[in-house]
Amino acid sequence: QGRILEKTGLCSQITxxxxxxxxxxxxxxPKLFIQDLQFNKVPVRxxxxxxxxxxxxxxxxxxxxxxxxxxxxxxxxKVCRYLSRESDSVVVSVQYRLAPEHKYPAAYEDCLxxxxxxxxxxxxxxxxxxxxxxxxxSAGGNLAAAVSQTLAGRSDLPRLRAQILIYPGLQALDFNxxxxxxxxxxxxxxxxxxxxxxxxxxxxxxxxxxxxxEGSHIPPDMRLKYxxxxxxxNIPEEFKVRGVTPFRPTDFIAEVYETVKRFCEPNLCxxxxxxxxxxxxxxxxxxxxxxxxxxxxGLLYKKRLEDNGVPxxxxxxxxxxxxxxxLYDYCGVSFPSGKRGLDSVVNFLKSL
Numbered sequence: 001q002g003r004i005l006e007k008t009g010l011c012s013q014i015t016x017x018x019x020x021x022x023x024x025x026x027x028x029x030p031k032l033f034i035q036d037l038q039f040n041k042v043p044v045r046x047x048x049x050x051x052x053x054x055x056x057x058x059x060x061x062x063x064x065x066x067x068x069x070x071x072x073x074x075x076x077x078k079v080c081r082y083l084s085r086e087s088d089s090v091v092v093s094v095q096y097r098l099a100p101e102h103k104y105p106a107a108y109e110d111c112l113x114x115x116x117x118x119x120x121x122x123x124x125x126x127x128x129x130x131x132x133x134x135x136x137x138s139a140g141g142n143l144a145a146a147v148s149q150t151l152a153g154r155s156d157l158p159r160l161r162a163q164i165l166i167y168p169g170l171q172a173l174d175f176n177x178x179x180x181x182x183x184x185x186x187x188x189x190x191x192x193x194x195x196x197x198x199x200x201x202x203x204x205x206x207x208x209x210x211x212x213x214e215g216s217h218i219p220p221d222m223r224l225k226y227x228x229x230x231x232x233x234n235i236p237e238e239f240k241v242r243g244v245t246p247f248r249p250t251d252f253i254a255e256v257y258e259t260v261k262r263f264c265e266p267n268l269c270x271x272x273x274x275x276x277x278x279x280x281x282x283x284x285x286x287x288x289x290x291x292x293x294x295x296x297x298g299l300l301y302k303k304r305l306e307d308n309g310v311p312x313x314x315x316x317x318x319x320x321x322x323x324x325x326x327l328y329d330y331c332g333v334s335f336p337s338g339k340r341g342l343d344s345v346v347n348f349l350k351s352l
Contacts, residue, residue: 014069014070014100017069017070018069018070018072021066021070021071021072021075022072022074022075023072023074023075023076023077023078024074025074026077026078026081029081029085030050031049031050031051031085032047032048032049032050032081032084032085033047033048033049033050034046034047034048034081036073039092039094039113039114039117039118040113040114040116040117041113042094042095042096042110042113042114042117043073043094043095044073044092044093044094044095044114045073045077045080045092045093045095046090046091046092046093046125047080047081047083047084047090047091047092047093048084048090048125049084049085049088049089049090051088053088053126055128056122056126056127056128056129056131057088057089057090057126057127057128057131058087058088058089058090058127058128058131058132058133058161058349058352059089059090059091059092059118059122059125059127059128059131059132059133060083060084060087060089060090060091060092060132060133060134060135060164060349061092061094061111061114061115061118061132061133061134061135061144061147062076062079062080062083062091062092062093062094062135062136062140063094063096063111063134063135063136063139063140063141063143063144063147064076064093064094064136064137064139064140065136065137065138065139065140065141065166065323065326066098066138066139066140067138067139067189067193067194067196067197067200067201068098068099068104068107068139068142068197068200068201069098069099069100069197069200069201070098071098071139071140072095073093073095075326076093076326078328078329078330079325079326079328079342080093082328082342082346083135083342083345083346083349086343086346087346087349087350089349090125090126090127092114092118094110094111094114094115095110096108096110096111096114096143097110099197099200099201099204100200100201100204100205101204103201103202103203103204104201104202104262104267104268105267105268107139107143107201108143108146108147108267108268111143111144111146111147112146112147112150112151115134115147115151116151116157118132119132119151119157119158120157122158129158130158130161131161131352132158132160132161133160133161133162133163133164133349133352134147134148134160134162134163134164135163135164135165135166135345136164136165136166136168137166137167137168137323137325137326138166138167138168138169138189138294138322138323139169139197139201140166140168141165141166141167141168141169141170142168142169142170142270144163144164144165144168145163145165145168145170145270145301146266146267146268146270148160148163148281148282149266149267149270149273149277149278149281150267152277152280152281152282153277153280159282160282161282161283161352162282162283162284162285162348162352163281163282163283163284163285164284164285164287164345164348164349165284165285165286165287165298165301166287166325166341166345167287167288167289167292167294167295167298167320167322167323167325168270168286168294168297168298168301169194169197169198169294169297170269170270170271170294170297170298170300170301171230171263171269171270171271171272171297171300172195172198172202172212172260172263172268172269173215173218173223173226173230173263173264173269173272174215174230174231174247175191175194175195175212175213175215176213176215176247176249177230177232177235177296177297177300178232178235178239178240178244178296179235179239179292179293179294179295179296179297179299180194180293180296181243181244181245181247182242182243182244183291183292183293183295183321183322184293186291186292186293186321186322187321187322188321188322188323189292189293189294189322189323190293191213191293192209192213194293194294195209195212195213196209198212198263199212199260201268202260202262202263202268203259203260207259208256208259208260211250211253211256212256212260214249214250215247215249215250216249216250216251216252216253216256217252217253217256217257217260217263218249218252218257218263218264219252219254219257220252222264223249226264226272229271229272229300229304230271230272230300232244232246232247232296234299234300234303235296235299235300236299239295239296239299270301271297271300271301271304275307275308278304278305278308278310279308279309279310281305281308281310282310283310283311283312283313283352284302284305284310284311284312284313285312285313285314285315285345285348286298286301286302286305286312286313286314286315287314287315287316287317287325287341287344287345288314288315288316288317288320289316289317289320289321289322289324289341290316290317290318290319290320291319291320291321291322292320292321292322293322294322302314313348315341315344315345315348317337317340317341319337320337320338320341324337324338324341325338325341325342325345326338328341328342
């Protein structure tokens with residue numbers, strides 16, 4: 001595996017990408033007490049407001065984005081400090097293991113494990129058991145959705161109050177939904193990269209990327225089964241006005257399916273969970289960006305949640321692109337809509 005990665009220059013690409021995204025070490029925060037800990041052997045960073053509080057605070061588990069391949073506690077330091085300060089919440093940022101070194105389900109298992117630990121020790125952080133939320137952006141939104149589904153039926157732990165999914169990636173069946181067609185070349189996430197990251201997370205390599213992009217990795221009967229959830233028909237018409245052509249998948253290739261069949265597991269692709277799970281989910285916040293290949297994943301999940309009676313707050317950044325939240329104040333560059341998006345998350349948290 002390593003040799004294949006080296007040959008394609010992938011190792012050096014990933015190492016470089018991680019270096020670029022590592023974030024700057026920030027100084028002390030006058031308003032927050034910040035410590036690095038381990039929850040069930042998973043590294044976490046806990047942010048606690050220093051001010052006294054009249055009662056237990058909200059708790060937020062934060063899973064960072066970066067395609068399951070990039071990202072760290074440092075990369076999201078500013079975002080987590082902002083969330084903790086502005087919403088007066090205890091934030092736990094989780095450093096899950098990254099692909100391709102650690103394939104699925106490593107990242108999911110780390111996030112679940114850290115969440116369970118936190119839910120079992122809330123009193124230690126003066127957190128209200130009735131107000132714990134999972135939150136993540138991009139791949140972190142995928143992990144938050146998966147953890148939320150897993151915990152939905154658990155009676156031995158406090159029930160999650162909400163899930164916050166910021167431009168989440170939720171399925172790998174169809175890379176030709178309208179948003180994939182419209183935004184295929186829009187930074188920071190190109191259509192090819194989305195499939196590339198999903199395959200690295202699943203298998204540690206991206207060997208069948210072309211077939212996956214063309215849709216030949218899913219058997220026709222399964223495509224039909226999931227079409228009630230994953231279909232352009234479920235996307236509101238106003239999102240189809242910018243160049244969309246009906247997509248016909250290429251012929252099914254059984255040996256490709258053999259290597260990617262776990263794409264049909266809800267822990268990897270939460271959009272494919274059964275209704276019996278979806279209707280137990282907590283109140284949800286979904287943020288989507290117009291210029292984002294993953295926009296439709298968010299829109300499809302919004303519909304599924306609403307169809308199952310789950311209250312959804314939806315915030316759409318008309319001028320937003322993928323990754324904009326983590327750029328709200330990045331190395332001196334600032335995107336006003338990134339700050340608007342982050343503030344919409346804070347406002348939702350304050351309403352809980």
